[in-house]
Amino acid sequence: MEDHDIILASASPRRESILSKIDLKFVSIPSDIAEDFSIKLPPKAFCKHWAREKALNIAKDYPKSYILGADTIVVLDNNILGKPKDRDHSISMLKSLSGKTHKVLTGVSIIKIDSGVDVLFNTSTYVSINTLTNSDIYNYIDTHSPYDKAGSYGIQDSFSVYVKKIDGCFYNVMGLPISEFYKHFLEIIKREP
């Protein structure tokens, strides 16, 4: 395959850093798509839907490239937690995660229009959080402003001290399940002429 043949349809610096772990050249072109939480879909369908919307948004302009779209959500008791709207929303999200196990789902879409590639999957990771005090929560929000993060936390920052354990792919929680993506991508390029 050619260099620069992959386009990451995301503005997330975390996804960029994860994808950089693989020896594949890529460029990032953020899509215009923002998740619309008023669309009522079950969690797995929801994150796959938005991953594909993001990939399609870029794919139409770059039909010869592999476009990678991803959408990460946090699911607690079957409710989707997106990015917090403001400080109060962030506080209530973190309170709801305290002392519990939640699920992080990332939908991943790989599209290449010219050769008809249209792969869509999702990956789940269970994350168990220690009991958080109010002061843990306020300190974390005030020092990290986690407003760009689903569930209002970053597993790669100081919130890691509250993560008791995970079950599944770590990088999925950061925004891109790299091992699953790589497996699918190798299968895709094997099938290409």
Add this chain to the structure above:
Amino acid sequence: MEDHDIILASASPRRESILSKIDLKFVSIPSDIAEDFSIKLPPKAFCKHWAREKALNIAKDYPKSYILGADTIVVLDNNILGKPKDRDHSISMLKSLSGKTHKVLTGVSIIKIDSGVDVLFNTSTYVSINTLTNSDIYNYIDTHSPYDKAGSYGIQDSFSVYVKKIDGCFYNVMGLPISEFYKHFLEIIKREP
């Protein structure tokens, strides 16, 4: 507690980066201790033994500070895999991990001589690896020279594409179980005068 009151008795840049996630000041002073694999201890006792040896080695010179020692090993079928001696050793380690689940154990020792603090624990994480081809293994070794890493891989580098899932603390696999350490450390400073 005072600033610079914690000494990380390790030369590992990975442990330094993990400990930096917490809002606690520390300095790193590597110990002179190297694990001696001829000492036959069961895996949990082995990594706790060497964590404490590393901490003690520094603690004797800094009796007023909290000294943090850690030792990480990879355990497969109850055999301890340390750091590979050379390329062939690295190849055989990675072949043995291919397609299987192994355990990563980190022993952690926290010592402060002046106040009699001597805490010792270990944390386990299960890591499941995809099937690796010979070319996966050769490429990885040639690009990463993983000779300073127990088990011959780094979960934070491009080896992540072969990690199917983990069960437990991610940072434990990198060398320091930050959430367990933080919990123990808060308990220790609560008890101090």
